[in-house]
Amino acid sequence: MIAMQYSFVLPADYDMTVIDRRIREKGPLLDGFPCLRFKAYLAARKQGAGVPGTENLYAPFYLWDEPAGVDGFLSSPGFAAVTRDFGWPSVQTWLVWHADLTADLKAATHATREVVPIAAYSDLAAHRDGAIVDAGSAIEAGALAAVAAFDPTRWSSVKFTLWPKLPTVSTETMQLYTVGHVSLPKEG
Template sequence: MMIAHYSHRLPAHYDMGLIRSRVNDRSGQWSAVPDLYFKAFLVREIGRLGAVANDYSSLYLWRQEDAFRTFLSDGGFDVVTRSFGRPSIATYVALEARRGAGAAAKFLAMSESDIPVDADLTAALAGEGAWCREAASASGTVVATVGVDTRSWRTVRVLITEGESADPKATHYEICHLARPQFDTLPLSEAVGG
């Protein structure tokens, strides 16, 4: 599995209604993408959820790296670059992903942490998997996933929930739409029966 995330910082007075309309117009095409667990269409607006700038971004959980490569190389990404330019894409090897009992995906919280150079790598990554399973079992969680960037040795935690997260270390987003083509094939949290 692979997590990919990119964002577009927008001017302070940008009409975020244009982004919401764009999402409404384009989100349906993602409902049947093979090898995609989900795509979250995300916004941050100045003054909401701790945001100091307007932002439009996308976060993907791909079943395999080849699907992401195809998206980039076969023209699927062109609509992004034509509209917003070519963003940097943060990519992570997904260590684990679990569905929770929540249904309405309204918020996403994402946090990154460095793995200290002297840390036991096996133990650190096992701890991230344990976080994912625990987070997925919490009330209101739709999905939790965790990944690692092996270039910088940073982990990323992604939590999609029905209500706002209280994590002060996370970057918080509103979800405009969550496309879920292969979502139901993700394992359930233990609390739900997985």
């Protein structure tokens, strides 16, 4: 599996209802997209959720079953439309160590994402094992999804979690988002 995210930083005075409307209108278009495990349509508001330092962001997060899904989406008219409207983003990808997904992903209202560096010569197996334990702990704490992954190009790890209600933001490196829609594979 591959985790993927791109992010658009929007001006401080940007009318975020434009993003909310875009998510409502465009979100269902990716329901059933080939090789997609889920796409969480995410936004953050500069003045939102009581988190200091937050920027206005549109930052969807994807979990793909295989690379063909990444290519299929990034080569699609939908991605071309996003880049036309918001610019050419840097697309971050991570190789997935572990993903816990519950059946209620559509009930997600918030997400957290934390990217942390992996020090040179680290014990990657220990990082992976710790990330798997953390993902399980998040599910036990009520998370609807917990993804643990790493990027061996930048030597960083990511913890991404979907929540059914506003979670506690535990560190300054954790980004909090609202979830406008979650696209899932076709049923059956």
